[in-house]
Amino acid sequence: MQKLGDFKLPHFFNYPPYFTLQPVRDTREKQVQLWKDLILDYCKTQKIFVIGLEEDFALFSNPVIERSLSHEAREAFLSALVSEGRAEWLNKGHRKCLILWHRVQDWADIIFRFVKDNGLEDSVMTVEEIRSGIESRGTELHGIDRTILMRALRVLEQKGKLAIFKGTSADDEGVKFSM
Amino acid sequence: MATNYLPKADLTSSGRPVFLQNEIECSILSSVDLECDDIPNFPLLKSGLLILTTHRLLWLPDNNSSSNSSSSTSTSSAAVALPLSFLTHIFSTKKSVKTLFHSPRVRFQASLDPSKSVVMTVVMRGKGDTDAFLAKFWENWRARAWENDVQTQTQAAVVGSSSVSGSGPGSGSGGFYTREGAVRMVGVSGILRKEQEMWESTDKSLQEAFQDLNALMSKAKEMVILAEKMRQKLLSGSNSKSSATNDDEVGSKEEMQDWLLSVGIVSPVTKESAGALYHQQLSRQLADYVRIPLERAGGMINLIDVYCLFNRARGTELISPDDLLRACSLWEKFDVPVMLRKFDSGVMVIQNKSHSDEEVFARIKALVTNPDTLRTGISASDAAMTLGIAPGMAKEHLLTAESKGLLCRDISPDGFRFYINLFPEINTDDVYLVKDYGIYNTWVRVASASRLE
Structure with a gap:
């Protein structure tokens, strides 16, 4: 079976029509479904948060059969993810797409569990510390996209579980947990 | 009764x-x-x-x-x-x-x-x-056209060379001799006579001119009879094909037959003869005519091809594309064995009512599921060659098969190809799962075997 790094690719990745946007409705629905699952799966294992439509993305081309997705097809599959709430366009031109292999709400739950597990219920952390600190090492939070993290933190903030405040330097923010 | x-x-x-x-x-x-x-x-x-x-x-x-x-x-x-x-x-x-x-x-x-x-x-x-x-x-x-027939038929029956015998009109023109220096021209009566002579000679030359036309037309008729006869001969000859000696002869025979088959429609429906019933009668005549070309094209024929064939058969009484289309669309109202069909792409064809897509699909399916094509897919020209039809027509069939979910497409720098549709076979809950049987399984084996080579 073909692999992309340590990611195991399904057989149909070598099926040429998989790389052409199918015009017939039923066929297309199935194709879109398979692509959505594959993109989410791949991003999750590879910790990829953002896909740039104009940049090379390993999944979007298959050198073995010499096929790659057209721009239209890329946009179609990512749009399908966006409409399901599993992705978001980062700009109006649809050039970059934020992939939410966990929904924002799920990310919030992960943070909540992380705080509980580490006994950080009443402590203060910077946003950077959550992303790359010692505590988050080995968890899914490690290396999380800043945009997604901030969204998840805001969800928790609205529930009164924490407070976000401006840090000493302009580009960093702090979080005061109160779980 | x-x-x-x-x-x-x-x-x-x-x-x-x-x-x-x-x-x-x-x-x-x-x-x-x-x-x-x-x-x-x-x-x-x-x-x-x-x-x-x-x-x-x-x-x-x-x-x-x-x-x-x-x-x-x-x-x-x-x-x-x-x-x-x-x-x-x-x-x-x-x-x-x-x-x-x-x-x-x-x-x-x-x-x-x-x-x-x-x-x-x-x-x-x-x-x-x-x-x-x-x-x-x-x-x-x-x-009394029927009497001419009896004549020409008996003439034609004598020898094939009936066309040289110059029956009637051609030789008849010899009877128009000119009067040489008949009357001297004097006075008013002379002028009147001169006038009359001039008038008579114009009349004569006009008549001769028309006689020539008639002669031409009767010759044309003979040619048609001759062609008809040859066609009959060839048709009866092809029935006893066992006597064919070599391929070359058969080939030239078939070519000749092709030519003669398109000799034409003896009495084309025209606007002049049919008047208000023109399209209706044209429609019926077309339905009769199209049967043979349709049979040879495998039950489906492009409207443009029919237009060319039909007009060629009509000879001089050409019809417009619009008339053809109207004649075809009238078929819905009559009980005729053919029908007009419009593909999603807008291409229009004439097909037998008995023609079934299922049969074509079955052949296409057989074509895309052999080990080679399973891996490489097929192009419209591949299908055309196998199905024995025009590439344009083959593409229509492939697109129809695609819309039915039988095939799916692959557009790449290599061109536009069609593959057997595997999407329904893939399990969305476990994308790595390949059942032990079925077309997906066959494809996986064929595809991975080819990569190992």
């Missing part, structure tokens, strides 16, 4: 009369009754189609107007034909106050059997140029 009194006329499957050799259709009128008071129990021949040809007067029951279709079975009037040779007299119509209120009618005398002659009446209830019909009727009756 009508056939007791009048000979029955043969019709084609689409309701056009079967013409005799050299018979040409001249005029068509609708809603015509044929009456005969002299014969008791003369069948009710009401509101049918009257077709005047050079040889016969045909009356066809009108079965395409839906209101009539049920009642026509009760009267059970079959198409009848009255050979013009039976006619002994055509009565001229008297113009009177009465005729203004009546439907126009034409009366004529015909001897159906040697002992007895009867008077029959054609009553025209529909719109149509009655006077023109009458004029044509007279003309055709007087022309």
Whole structure:
């Protein structure tokens, strides 16, 4: 079976029509479904948060059969993810797409569990510390996209579980947990 | 039964009369009754189609107007034909106050059997140029085209070289000799005579000119007869094909047959002859004509090809693409074995009603599921070669098969190819799962085997 790094690719990745946007409705629905699952799966294992439509993305081309997705097809599959709430366009031109292999709400739950597990219920952390600190090492939070993290933190903030405040330097923010 | 009194006329499957050799259709009128008071129990021949040809007067029951279709079975009037040779007299119509209120009618005398002659009446209830019909009727009756046939046929039967014998008109022109220095020209009477001579000579040259035309036309007729004969010969020859000696001969024979098959339609429906019924009659004639090309094209033929073939067969009486389209769309209303079909792409074709897509799909499926094509897919030209049809047509079939979910496409720098549709076979819950059987399994094995090579 073909692999992309340590990611195991399904057989149909070598099926040429998989790389052409199918015009017939039923066929297309199935194709879109398979692509959505594959993109989410791949991003999750590879910790990829953002896909740039104009940049090379390993999944979007298959050198073995010499096929790659057209721009239209890329946009179609990512749009399908966006409409399901599993992705978001980062700009109006649809050039970059934020992939939410966990929904924002799920990310919030992960943070909540992380705080509980580490006994950080009443402590203060910077946003950077959550992303790359010692505590988050080995968890899914490690290396999380800043945009997604901030969204998840805001969800928790609205529930009164924490407070976000401006840090000493302009580009960093702090979080005061109160779980 | 009508056939007791009048000979029955043969019709084609689409309701056009079967013409005799050299018979040409001249005029068509609708809603015509044929009456005969002299014969008791003369069948009710009401509101049918009257077709005047050079040889016969045909009356066809009108079965395409839906209101009539049920009642026509009760009267059970079959198409009848009255050979013009039976006619002994055509009565001229008297113009009177009465005729203004009546439907126009034409009366004529015909001897159906040697002992007895009867008077029959054609009553025209529909719109149509009655006077023109009458004029044509007279003309055709007087022309006695059927007698020419007997002549030419016997001539043709003697030797194939009948065309050189120059029957009649050509040699007849020798009879027009010029009068040499007949009268001296004196005075007013001289001038008048000169005038008259000039007039006479113009008249003569005009006549000669037309005679030449007639000669040409009769020659053309002979050529058609000759071609017809050769075609018959070839057709009968192809039946006993076992005697064919070598491929080359067969090939040239087939080519010749091809040529002759397109020799043409002897009596094309024209606007002049059919008038308002033009499209309807054209439609029926087209349905008859298209049968053979359709058979050879495998049950489906492009409209553009039909247009070319049909016009070629018609020779000089060309029709416009618009007329063709209208003739085809009229098929829905008639009981004909062919139909017009429009593909999603807009391409229009003519196909047999019995033609089934299922059969084509089955062949396409067989084509895309062999080990090679499973891996590489097929292009329209691959399909065209295997199915024995034009690439354009093959593409339409592939696209239809795609829309039915049988195939799916692959567009790449290599071109536009079609593959068997594997998407339904893939399990969305476990994308790595491949069942132990089925087409997906076969494909996986074929695809991975090819990569190991």
